[in-house]
Structures are given as structure tokens and as C-alpha cells.
Amino acid sequence: VDFLDNSSNTWGGAMYNGDSSSPTLTNVNFISNSANYGAGMYNISSSQTLTNVLFEDHWSFGGDGAGMYNYQFSSPVLTNVIFRDNANLGMGGGMYNLENSSPTLRDVIFMTTTSRSGGGVFNQNNSSPVLINSQFIANSATQWGGGMYNNNSCDPTLTNCTFVANSSETGRGGGMINDQSSPVLTNV
Numbered sequence: 001v002d003f004l005d006n007s008s009n010t011w012g013g014a015m016y017n018g019d020s021s022s023p024t025l026t027n028v029n030f031i032s033n034s035a036n037y038g039a040g041m042y043n044i045s046s047s048q049t050l051t052n053v054l055f056e057d058h059w060s061f062g063g064d065g066a067g068m069y070n071y072q073f074s075s076p077v078l079t080n081v082i083f084r085d086n087a088n089l090g091m092g093g094g095m096y097n098l099e100n101s102s103p104t105l106r107d108v109i110f111m112t113t114t115s116r117s118g119g120g121v122f123n124q125n126n127s128s129p130v131l132i133n134s135q136f137i138a139n140s141a142t143q144w145g146g147g148m149y150n151n152n153s154c155d156p157t158l159t160n161c162t163f164v165a166n167s168s169e170t171g172r173g174g175g176m177i178n179d180q181s182s183p184v185l186t187n188v
Contacts, residue, residue: 001028008035011069012042013058021046029054036062038069038096040086048076055081060088064122065096067113074101078108083120086113091149092122093139101127108134116142118149119166123181128155136175138165145173150181157184 003014013035017023025048030040039058041048042065055067066086070076074097083094090096093113097103108131110120119139123129136147146166150156163175176183 003028003030004032006033011035011037013039015041017041017043017046017048019045022048024049025053026051030056030058032057034059034061036060038065040067042069042071043074043076044071045073046076047074050076050078050081053078053081055083055094056085058086060090062089064088064090065092066115067094068096070095070097070101070103070127072099072101075103077104079106081105081108082111083109083113084111088115091115091117091124093119095121097121097123097127097129099125099127102129104130105134106132109137110135110139110147111137112139114140117144119146121148122151123149123154123156124151126153128157131156131158131161134158134161136161136163136166140167140169142169143172144168144170145177146175148176149173150176150183151179152181154181155183158188159186161188163188
């Protein structure tokens with residue numbers, strides 16, 4: 001299944017998942033979608049299962065989470081997912097997690113995604129994802145946190161993850177920046 005060239009003026013250019021939604025997606029491509037928030041996918045109080053999914057070439061023209069935006073207790077489970085060439089002017093070029101949203105990511109790649117802060121992933125307000133065997137490759141931020149930005153009580157757990165060639169134009173947190181947050185890193 002492919003979601004191509006869709007647009008929304010507000011949330012979820014390709015897919016919007018509202019309260020208590022929990023779709024299962026396997027072998028799906030989200031390509032070249034746009035929206036203010038969550039150009040590829042916007043989730044609010046929902047938990048999806050995604051396997052073998054691609055989020056590529058999305059643009060959030062007014063806000064955050066070009067690839068995926070998780071809001072208010074959204075905790076999707078992602079396995080073998082790629083976020084590539086997504087961009088926005090806000091936070092979380094690949095993924096934005098806000099207000100107690102803590103997805104589980106296994107074998108997920110964030111590659112060449114860009115944003116103002118948190119080029120790969122931006123976590124805010126008690127959002128603490130779990131990442132296993134995941135990679136952050138050549139992501140960039142015009143301000144802080146080329147690979148990942150953790151802000152305001154976000155304590156992600158990263159195990160066997162790799163950060164390589166990520167950058168921050170301000171020179172703060174090319175790979176990761178933590179503000180009032182305490183991530184747990186094992187074999188990173």
C-alpha cells in the first residue's frame with residue numbers, strides 16, 4: 001500500500017489516527033505528503049503497530065513531526081521502519097513525541113531528516129520512547145540536537161543504537177541534546 005502526495009492544512013497529511021485508534025500497517029510506503037503537523041502520520045491517544053514501513057520525503061510546512069507526530073499518550077510500536085529525507089521548520093524531522101507519548105522502536109532508521117531541533121527525533125513533556133537496534137544517520141538541526149532532542153522530563157531508553165554523522169548548526173548536540181532529561185544508553 002502506498003500513500004503518495006497527500007496534503008492536509010492541519011494534521012496528518014497521509015494518515016490521521018484519533019483517540020483509541022490502533023491500526024496495524026505492514027509493507028506500507030508513505031511518500032511525499034505534507035501537513036502542518038505529522039505530514040506522514042498524526043497520532044493522538046492511539047497506538048499503532050507498524051512493520052516494514054517507509055516514511056520518505058515529507059514536509060511539515062508549519063510545525064512539527066514531518067514523518068510522524070505522536071501526541072497525548074500515543075505509543076505506537078515500530079519494527080523495520082525507515083524515516084528518510086523528511087523536513088520541517090519546527091521540531092522532529094523524523095518523529096515528534098509530545099505529552100506522555102512513548103513509542104517502541106526496533107530496527108528503525110532515521111536518515112537525512114532535518115528540522116529546527118531534533119533532526120531525527122524530538123521528545124517533549126514526559127515522552128520516553130524505547131529504541132532498540134536503531135540508527136540515526138546524517139540527520140541535521142538548524143538549532144539543537146541533530147539526531148535527538150530530549151526536553152522536559154523525557155528519559156528515552158536506547159539499546160544497541162548508532163548515531164553517525166548527525167549535525168547541529170549551533171554546535172549543540174550534533175548527536176543528542178538533553179534538557180531536564182536523563183536518557184538511559186546501553187551499547188550506544
